[in-house]
Amino acid sequence: MTASLIIATYNWPRALKLVLESALKQTVLPDEILIADDGSTSETKNLVEEFQQKTSLPIHHIWHEDDGFRLSEIRNKSIKAAKSDYIIQVDGDTVLHPDFVKNHLHLAETNTFLSGSRVLLSEEVSKIAEQEILIKFSPFSKGIKNRFNATYLPLLNVFRKPKNEPLEKLIFQVRGCNMSFWKKDLLEVNGYNEDIRGWGREDSEIALRLLKKGVGFKKIKNAAIQYHLHHKEAPKNQLPFNDQLLNEAKKMKAFTTRNGIEKL
Structure with a gap:
């Protein structure tokens, strides 16, 4: 079993x-890292090149031009480029617990996708983390808003069983910043729906289609922990249209999207 870590950034x-x-201090390293870059400037490119020079772990920079919020599209490009059996997906504003990758791999099951929680960091602590390159946090760290999510109890997840129903409830439990899938399953639903642009619902929509395909969903708690840096919320002006796309997907019998990894 090989694993690709996809990090979305802008x-x-x-x-x-x-x-x-x-990511480079994980107790179990992924086989490769892919930076899913939604059109950043050369400053991000230079940073990626800096990390490529300091590690033997393959780091690939998947980039397209800045044409608005196109997270679904850049994730699809990264999924297609990934060489591993298993995809672990995070956002570029989340600091990973040392066992993050290990937990996703140990909890992986055939015909199942996973989604974990996040720990919210305060604005003050987030600024300190940026300035001091701070990546070590615990339930006792200052500036944490939901400490229970930072409590590391991975054995609790052994008893959690994958679910497939009810769709309406499950699709809103996923967090795109902390998910993992078998690449095979992602390809069979044709990845993310690239009609979804702007903030919101791309994670719920792909979860819906995976569930329709018969893939089970397993929620992770107190494992695969990540710390989310504080930032201003993205504009949500596209959310009504994205909600409409999600509702259309609910009504369809098909579990693929026409505008996905492959343009059908």
Whole structure:
């Protein structure tokens, strides 16, 4: 079983540096890292090249031009480029617990996708983390808003069983910043729906289609922990349209999307 870690980013190289530092200090390393870059400037490119020079772990920079919020599209390009059996997906503003990759791999099951929680860091602590390249946090760290999510109890997840119903409830439990899938399953649903642009619902929509395909969903708690840096919320002006696309996907019998990894 091989694993690719996909990190989505856009014009926040100082945060990406924290993610990459935490990724390279994993107790179990992924087989490769792919930076899914939604059109950042050369500053991010330079940072990626810096990390490529300091590690033998393959790091690939998957980039397209800046044409608005196109997270679905850049993730699809990265999924297609990934060489591993298993995809672990995070955002470029999340610092990873040392056992993050290990937990995703140990909890992986055939015909199942996973989604974990996140720990929210305060604005003050996030700024300190950026300045000091701080990647070590615990439930007792200052500036944590939901400490229970930072409590490391991975054995609790052994008893969690994959679920497939009810769709309406499960699809809103996923967090795109902390998910993992078998690449085979992602390809069979044709990846993310690239009609979804702007913030919101791309993770729920792909989860819906995976569930329709018969893939089970397993929620991870107190394992695969990540710390989310504080930032201003993205504009949500596209959310009504994305909600409409999600509702259309609910009504369809098909579990593939026409505008995905392959253009059908």
